Amino acid sequence: MAQKPSIPKGTRDFSPTEIAKRDYIFEIVKKHFKIFGFQPIETPSFENSETLMGKYGDEGDRLIFKILNSGDYISKVDDATYSSKDSKSLTAKISEKALRYDLTVPFARYVVMHQNEIDFPFKRYQIQPVWRADRPQKGRFREFYQCDADVVGSNSLLQEVELIQLYDAVFTDLKLEGVTIKLNNRKILAGIAEVIGAQDNLVNFTVALDKLDKIGVEGVQKEMLAKGISEEAIAKAAPLFDLSGDNASQLEALEQLLADSTQGSKGVEELGFIINAIGDLDLESANLKIDVTLARGLNYYTGAIFEVGAPEGVKMGSIGGGGRYDDLTGIFGLKDVSGVGISFGLDRIYLVLEELDLFPETLDKSLDVLCINFGERESMSALALVTQLRKQGVTADVYPSKAKMQKQMKYANNRKVPFVVLIGENEMNTKTFVVKDMASGEQHTYSLDEINDFIKGL
């Protein structure tokens, strides 16, 4: 016998009940994407390597799954490259394709390729799996789904406002109340770096700042120092570390701190606009919170940065993120097209809903009616009934063999079928069928002419 089969690290099979739950999330997300005027697209699961490589930084390149060329790829490698044992240059020679790493870069590629067919501003949504050669952890997989909504071709901050509303609408509909939408702005981060004199070290500065809630003030200061940021600069940044209070007072503090930075002031202004607009429009269940330490995400964010945290008490990384990227399509040669988008982490939302027991109970019902099989003749009558039920849109089935009643009832019970129909010899003689309500245990006899009465009662 063969060895036990297995699946690759960080991948999963999905069983019927899991699919039902995932579909539930998908459908709600899609519904709101559509209501907000987004249109769906799909892109290939793999792209040319040059489309992806270098777009996510060195760390990203490492995490991209490369696809080996077809044919006798190794014989085509020149001796110098082969004997150099340098993975990077060798990879370029033996792999020309790679699995999608996210949905944003392929979307940028799509926009550039189809720019003449697209009516801007273009609002698209996309729900597809992406792959990362990461080391798995809870809520981190090597194959997972992203649900993205992006708008390209509009500089308007109304888009940011709408995207926050979209987050709120989806999480409210999912009954996942109390999520925190954290909001920041790249210009503010750049402004701070400028004001403290660390503008050349922006990325290191922000990456360190991002860890504030995790490693604390001292940890952040230590990391900044290690990354070459001067003590003087760190001291100047001190007010950031204990920035607190409501959004309005944080805005005020930032305004003062960044008064000397044009860029920073612009960021504060943008942030203020979004906060005020949302304040006027009200959110249903989400909290919107300024978080200047929020610096996650890819290097290409230029304006707003979003991140969604699970409700308090749930131990889970972010369940969504996004931001504004002024020059995303620039890397593919199309200048001056601004984009802003958000992403939902389906797999993590699933885990959170599971933990909080928020999936509707109705999801595990996959069959409305099961007919007990009493034998050849009886099962034909049952199938006739089932055929009529199916035509009325009722999911119905006949147990396929004359197994013991106990076994058939147990099957119905395990599959959570709410109604079991019995058509035995008696029923056939009287042209009736017996319906058993599995929850109450009660039984009713219907005439075969009264099928619609039964359907109405479902």
Place this chain on the structure above:
RNA sequence: GUGGUUGUAGCUCAGCUGGUUAGAGCGCUGGAUUGUGGUUCCAGAGGUCGCCGGUUCGAACCCGGUCUUCCACCCCA
């Protein structure tokens, strides 16, 4: 990519300092109940102890490697 952790029945897990025949609960199958599930009682089936190698008279247990799980870094949904 670095450091650690986990793997025993379909599932959740016991299993002593290495010692005959590896256990429990749930689930499954059969029976009590030949037209009634979810409750109860009785019986039964089911395991290359992740995989490969080593130490030993003897390994689920010790050692090495490898795969997997989860965790901390890195980074991120």
